[in-house]
Amino acid sequence: MARELETQGLREVYSDLLIEYGKQDPRICAVDADLMNASSVLRFQAVFPERAIDVGVAEANMIGVAAGLSAMGKIPFTHSFTPFATRRCCDQVTLSVAYAGLNVKMVGSDPGITAELNGGTHMSTEDIAIMRNIPGMVVYEPVDGTQLRAAFPQILAHNGPVYIRLLRKQAVHIYDESTPFTLGKGNLLREGSDVSIFASGIMVAEALDAAELLQAEGISAEIINIHTIKPLDEELVLASTARTGCAVTAENASILNGLGGAVAECLVEHAPCPMERVGFRDRFGEVGKMEYLRQAIGLTAQDIAEAARRAVARKK
DSSP: OOOOEEEEEHHHHHHHHHHHHHHHOTTEEEEESSOHHHHTHHHHHHHOGGGEEEOOSOHHHHHHHHHHHHHTTOEEEEEEEHHHHTTTTHHHIIIIIIITTOOOEEEEESOGGGGGGGOTTTOOSSHHHHHHTSTTOEEEOOSSHHHHHHHHHHHHHSOSOEEEEEOOSEEEOOOOTTOOOOTTOOEEEEOOSSEEEEEOTTHHHHHHHHHHHHHTTTOOEEEEEOOEEESOOHHHHHHHHHHHSOEEEEEEEESSSSHHHHHHHHHHHHOOOOEEEEEEOSOOOOSOOHHHHHHHHTOSHHHHHHHHHHHHHHTO
């Protein structure tokens, strides 16, 4: 079904939040790697020129600078496109930030198919796996601007490294301003009795559409937005699958060690049940527009519904 887009892109919401909280807390600063316009951090720089640093096309240096700022008591936010924010500077994130126990917030933008025409080189699908493997790292992906606004003060209050997986453009509107959010706790969007569908990011809207397709066939799908992939809300995962007896995960990322991996680990350790994963299946991305890429990679509501049918059939 057609869903309404938000009026602001998430990068504008992000820069607005940096400015808003930057006025309250002089420790907040921004470190960028030649993408201040792409991230809208130029708006923060216009208000706080002394607190915005552009290191040029040198992402590893960006993380090192941010680590130094954190060691001096600042709260730095770094930004680059997803592959450059994670795989290109993984060693610096691991050692300079996480191993050192520093308080750096790292934003990776245009995840998965949202990289669109930038193609396979920029279409990082393994960023969740990389960051999820780093001890002490929190991995967060907001579904819309409302959720990002609600999480931002909690991200600031968290003393430790956080990776924010951020769509740059307009998100599908899912939540209203009254919805409560807690970092590390998933959100139940729709109750169901036959299958639990755990989704993140742009796949949440697809999961809701899949539930409508399934309802027409007499299958009741429970939809849960897992915005914090690490730490995973295991209590919610287990409570939901105890009701439904099977699970599907849907993510705009590799199914290997991402949301699908996290849910699978939880279930196999505590309460095994049939499970299917929707996401990139051991492949690189490619050049294309969003709708083409959804079909090519298999990230549509129809793909989620088909996975749900398989999971339900395996219960019998």
